Amino acid sequence: MTKEPIGLFRTDRKRPDGVTLVLWQSGKSLCWDVTVTCPLAESYIDRAALEEGPAAEMADTCKEEKYVDLGARCIFEPIAVETLGVFNASAHHLLDDLGRRISENLGEARETSFLYQRISILVQRFNAVLLLHDSLLARDGTD
Numbered sequence: 001m002t003k004e005p006i007g008l009f010r011t012d013r014k015r016p017d018g019v020t021l022v023l024w025q026s027g028k029s030l031c032w033d034v035t036v037t038c039p040l041a042e043s044y045i046d047r048a049a050l051e052e053g054p055a056a057e058m059a060d061t062c063k064e065e066k067y068v069d070l071g072a073r074c075i076f077e078p079i080a081v082e083t084l085g086v087f088n089a090s091a092h093h094l095l096d097d098l099g100r101r102i103s104e105n106l107g108e109a110r111e112t113s114f115l116y117q118r119i120s121i122l123v124q125r126f127n128a129v130l131l132l133h134d135s136l137l138a139r140d141g142t143d
Contacts, residue, residue, distance in 0.1 A: 016067060016076070024075055031074035032094070033067060035059045036126060038083045053088065056080040060088040083127055085120060095119070 016033040024030035039048040039055040047054035063078030070076045080088040087095070099112025108114075 019074060029074050031070055032077045032079055033063050034079045035063060036081050036083060053086040056082045056086050056088040060090060081123055085123060
């Protein structure tokens, strides 16, 4: 079973979530891959109790390692979001830059806030689906 179709880049058969058609910076396209992680998972809980965002930063590191070869062709930005709403640091920079660019084009100063709100709603919907799924499994007595 595969989670994503493979082959966005023909040479390595990896498939990040998206690539801009318009050059983003320094003559390169922007490439990104999104992951959502739970800071309450056993593997993160000790660090999550001490600091904000360890699950997102660890997921960021994994994505960077997975797509290390893209640097020559694209600007790669991992976007890691914790189910409790914390973003990795590089995602904050990307979203702030994207919001600023949208604001400049549309003339609406609040576009960065709108962008974060939209993503927050998506994370909340994701959490709702997970909770509903878990409650249905618990009711049926299966895992």
